[in-house]
Amino acid sequence: MATAQKLATVVNGVAVDEIFSTIDAIKQTPAIAKFKFKIENQWEGGGQNSSTVNTFYGACQDQTRKRPFVLLADEPQVLLGKDAAANPVEYLLHALASCLTTSMVYHAAARGIRIEEVQSTLEGDIDLQGFLKLDPKVRNGYQGIRVSFKIKADVPDEQLQELVQLGPAHSPVFDSLTKGVPVSVTADRM
Amino acid sequence: MATAQKLATVVNGVAVDEIFSTIDAIKQTPAIAKFKFKIENQWEGGGQNSSTVNTFYGACQDQTRKRPFVLLADEPQVLLGKDAAANPVEYLLHALASCLTTSMVYHAAARGIRIEEVQSTLEGDIDLQGFLKLDPKVRNGYQGIRVSFKIKADVPDEQLQELVQLGPAHSPVFDSLTKGVPVSVTADRM
Numbered sequence: 001m002a003t004a005q006k007l008a009t010v011v012n013g014v015a016v017d018e019i020f021s022t023i024d025a026i027k028q029t030p031a032i033a034k035f036k037f038k039i040e041n042q043w044e045g046g047g048q049n050s051s052t053v054n055t056f057y058g059a060c061q062d063q064t065r066k067r068p069f070v071l072l073a074d075e076p077q078v079l080l081g082k083d084a085a086a087n088p089v090e091y092l093l094h095a096l097a098s099c100l101t102t103s104m105v106y107h108a109a110a111r112g113i114r115i116e117e118v119q120s121t122l123e124g125d126i127d128l129q130g131f132l133k134l135d136p137k138v139r140n141g142y143q144g145i146r147v148s149f150k151i152k153a154d155v156p157d158e159q160l161q162e163l164v165q166l167g168p169a170h171s172p173v174f175d176s177l178t179k180g181v182p183v184s185v186t187a188d189r190m
Numbered sequence: 191m192a193t194a195q196k197l198a199t200v201v202n203g204v205a206v207d208e209i210f211s212t213i214d215a216i217k218q219t220p221a222i223a224k225f226k227f228k229i230e231n232q233w234e235g236g237g238q239n240s241s242t243v244n245t246f247y248g249a250c251q252d253q254t255r256k257r258p259f260v261l262l263a264d265e266p267q268v269l270l271g272k273d274a275a276a277n278p279v280e281y282l283l284h285a286l287a288s289c290l291t292t293s294m295v296y297h298a299a300a301r302g303i304r305i306e307e308v309q310s311t312l313e314g315d316i317d318l319q320g321f322l323k324l325d326p327k328v329r330n331g332y333q334g335i336r337v338s339f340k341i342k343a344d345v346p347d348e349q350l351q352e353l354v355q356l357g358p359a360h361s362p363v364f365d366s367l368t369k370g371v372p373v374s375v376t377a378d379r380m
Contacts (some may be wrong), residue, residue, distance in 0.1 A: 034317050036313055041284070069275055090243045092363050177367060181331060190340040
């Protein structure tokens, strides 16, 4: 019986009981909700660099991964790199896709909505005249990003659209990217 | 002599002559500067999903990588994941670090400023009360991000600070993240 009950609380691969116990814990102690995420990046020459992701702070304590994750970056040859990894603006699209998807999946799980499959294609426009300061009217960054989801779930049409809106409504990366974030940059000698 | 000349035009691992020939080409044909970056993401259950990075459009043609790059995402256990990869908001920090670094390195190369080493640490604050809609005053995304560079370069102090500002002044991810980007989200059934 205990096993049957535990299986029943996993929806979309997410332990729903843990979502609700986390919410209850945060309601009692809001400091649990305060997270600090961190990476360390090392330049490797030209357009190549790598970030190490390992520790973060959350649930009122320092947290360490089972193992660190290393993320490489490079530029394709047409952008004067060696094409050894995805480039920074492609990583930004991955951050957005993964956050929209996870936000939708978790919030759907909390509502008991079962999802079978999710795919998304993201495309964004950048005019390098901004980066190269060749035209002051052209921004450096993305002019716009289009996210196109394909979803398999046994829900009526109106609930499918409701489901998709769970991502933009909750995603930390969507919020950061659409509304902007204050970023401070400082430097010292090595 | 041809070899010596070619070696002399590589600064910070970047072919400076190619930067200037690219700028000249864009001045003549601005359409060369218009890029479209693209990823495809696939949900793999719970907090896990992966993006494939392969093609993009730029320099007036479709471009394909030598091989596709696959980027995984997951959440740590305290965020109900399996801790198999960096999470979306950590990927956002990697996108920012790598773009600030590459933007600084490329623009320094164009100015003939040689850089020996670059490291950066990025840290960002998120309060999960936003994601969980427990407090309407708390945003879903990053409340702030701090970027701290350490740089080794044989330049006077004032040029070191000028060097660091090349990143924020040109980086497409910095611009996208600090000023915001319009993002459209649509969905269809699979």
